[in-house]
Amino acid sequence: MDRKIRVLIAKPGLDGHDRGAKVIARALRDAGMEVIYTGLRQTPEMVAEAALQEDVDVVGLSILSGAHMTLVPRVVELLKQKGLDDVLVFVGGIIPDEDVAPLKALGVRGIFGPGANTTEVARFIVEQVESA
Amino acid sequence: MPQARRSPRQLVDSALTGDRRALARLISLLESNTQAAAECVAHLHPRAGRAAIVGVTGAPGTGKSTLVNELAKAFRRRGRTVGVIAVDPTSPFSGGAILGDRIRMRDLSGDDGVFIRSMATRGSLGGLARATADVACALDAAGFAIVLIETVGAGQSEVDIARTADSVLVVEAPGLGDEVQAIKAGILEIADVLVVNKADREGAENTVRALQAMLDLGAAPRAARHHGQVMDVADSSSPADDDQAPAWRPPIVKTVAVEGKGIDELAGAIDRHQAHLAASSEGAARRRQRAAAELDAILRETLLERLRQQVGRVGLDGVVDRVASREIDPYTAARSLIDG
Numbered sequence: 001m002d003r004k005i006r007v008l009i010a011k012p013g014l015d016g017h018d019r020g021a022k023v024i025a026r027a028l029r030d031a032g033m034e035v036i037y038t039g040l041r042q043t044p045e046m047v048a049e050a051a052l053q054e055d056v057d058v059v060g061l062s063i064l065s066g067a068h069m070t071l072v073p074r075v076v077e078l079l080k081q082k083g084l085d086d087v088l089v090f091v092g093g094i095i096p097d098e099d100v101a102p103l104k105a106l107g108v109r110g111i112f113g114p115g116a117n118t119t120e121v122a123r124f125i126v127e128q129v130e131s132a
Numbered sequence: 133m134p135q136a137r138r139s140p141r142q143l144v145d146s147a148l149t150g151d152r153r154a155l156a157r158l159i160s161l162l163e164s165n166t167q168a169a170a171e172c173v174a175h176l177h178p179r180a181g182r183a184a185i186v187g188v189t190g191a192p193g194t195g196k197s198t199l200v201n202e203l204a205k206a207f208r209r210r211g212r213t214v215g216v217i218a219v220d221p222t223s224p225f226s227g228g229a230i231l232g233d234r235i236r237m238r239d240l241s242g243d244d245g246v247f248i249r250s251m252a253t254r255g256s257l258g259g260l261a262r263a264t265a266d267v268a269c270a271l272d273a274a275g276f277a278i279v280l281i282e283t284v285g286a287g288q289s290e291v292d293i294a295r296t297a298d299s300v301l302v303v304e305a306p307g308l309g310d311e312v313q314a315i316k317a318g319i320l321e322i323a324d325v326l327v328v329n330k331a332d333r334e335g336a337e338n339t340v341r342a343l344q345a346m347l348d349l350g351a352a353p354r355a356a357r358h359h360g361q362v363m364d365v366a367d368s369s370s371p372a373d374d375d376q377a378p379a380w381r382p383p384i385v386k387t388v389a390v391e392g393k394g395i396d397e398l399a400g401a402i403d404r405h406q407a408h409l410a411a412s413s414e415g416a417a418r419r420r421q422r423a424a425a426e427l428d429a430i431l432r433e434t435l436l437e438r439l440r441q442q443v444g445r446v447g448l449d450g451v452v453d454r455v456a457s458r459e460i461d462p463y464t465a466a467r468s469l470i471d472g
Binding site for chain 2: 003004006025026028029030031032033034035036037038039042043045046049050052053054055082083084
């Protein structure tokens with residue numbers, strides 16, 4: 001069985017800052033994962049549909065526009081609608097402290113801000129996926 | 133990790149009745165190369181064979197992904213459903229991969245008549261992944277009328293696609309200094325349709341002329357040496373005698389994929405090639421060749437696996453050590469392993 005961990009890295013919303021998403025994508029590739037990178041300005045619908053078609057274990061959302069409290073709940077809801085409740089969701093970007101708890105309550109399992117150690121992100125994913 | 137809880141049979145049945153989630157899981161299973169994957173193919177194989185399998189290959193930067201995006205839209209406008217397989221390389225260092233072809237395919241989102249799947253090569257070298265043919269079979273059986281396969285795009289030695297697709301598009305772009313590269317790599321020999329993308333750029337006419345000249349050079353024996361090194365045409369289709377249809381000469385289609393220019397002409401050229409395959413003996417010859425190549429690959433893999441199990445990890449390691457220390461040569465070692 002050579003099942004690889006498959007991760008969708010998506011940038012929902014309108015900000016054009018994709019550096020963080022690319023750094024994470026590369027770090028996860030270097031950790032042996034298959035990373036599907038979808039580029040800028042994805043709608044929540046596009047993210048959920050790509051997650052379904054690509055049969056990913058993990059969805060990483062990079063949001064720096066401040067719209068995370070709108071976009072993340074929508075993505076999580078669409079994933080549920082498509083029967084992808086078992087997909088691990090994590091968020092990266094600029095997330096104020098007070099939003100962390102509500103996002104976690106939605107089912108987001110990891111939140112990584114600027115300066116997060118990429119090795120730790122990779123380790124977090126491996127641990128979460130293997131314990132699932 | 134999402135697991136296929138359903139039996140292979142159930143998964144195939146769901147995937148073939150329009151359950152997209154089941155199709156996605158089925159593809160993962162096919163990629164994982166297990167007994168269950170083989171069982172899935174056993175159920176898929178008799179139900180496939182209707183789709184037009186179209187390969188898209190060419191050097192990096194020629195615009196393959198954008199072209200696939202536009203082609204898929206063109207076929208959708210013609211009322212046909214489209215499956216896309218986009219292959220990107222696995223890093224030989226980490227075993228991971230970044231699959232980025234969806235970036236250029238965002239237009240196709242939200243259309244139930246389209247299914248896109250990114251695949252990593254996972255160690256295969258011919259421009260496709262080991263399971264690409266099986267995944268194409270799954271999309272075919274699931275009812276997609278067109279299956280577009282985008283290869284890695286190393287630009288050279290990507291002949292695997294000729295063994296997997298019915299129609300092969302070779303994409304060139306002006307200004308890449310590609311002419312000699314193309315001759316060298318033998319990539320033109322596998323082309324059924326030549327595409328000069330980015331045709332609004334300077335030098336496009338030169339690229340078209342160079343391709344034209346190369347086609348002229350190879351025109352006479354073309355039908356016979358089609359897919360020269362991989363295709364056994366001598367006995368199955370002597371081109372002129374029993375064949376009513378004239379030999380196929382690859383058309384050269386100019387496109388500007390980012391503007392959608394030339395795409396309808398390209399879709400038309402693909403349809404004409406499909407019609408040619410159906411009308412001539414070449415279609416049957418290719419199907420046979422594809423079956424032979426698939427069987428060959430599976431036999432190789434199965435026999436190697438069986439041998440590995442017979443000899444065992446320790447036994448194999450011992451022989452490797454003896455070869456490494458030049459105690460015996462690799463050919464003698466291989467023979468002794470096989471003969472026991």
